[in-house]
Amino acid sequence: MVAGYNISLELGGSGKTVLGRTQEDLTIAAVTKTSITKDDAGVQQEKVVRHDVTFKVTALLSFNGTSASTLDRDDVIALALATDSAAVVSVNYIVTGGDTYTGSGIITGYSESSSAEVDSDTTLSLDVRIIGAFTKAA
16 A cells, blocks of 8 residues: 555656645546447447546645755745746656656646634645646656
């Protein structure tokens, strides 16, 4: 069994993860194309044409807490606000003792959440969508 702390998502080609991560969610959804031809005798056929791969990262909010291996809030906001080719970040999805998957992605959403409650933590959420291939690293 792989424990959650053995899984990490690196962003930006620097090999850095988001500081204070508490959860990473990976979703892979098949995108299909439907066809009906005379050769199929009218029986509908489904073909997988690609996969939509998305990540959601939740982290405790940190200001200026970057170490050599982490991205802090300001780093993440800079990545989220990037445009054109600068908006494309490299992504490595790593599982200790398992395969690493790699690709390019864009940050499609960033949010911060805070509360005035005494025991409440301030968190950030980050949505990343893979563009192009997401493949097992060699």
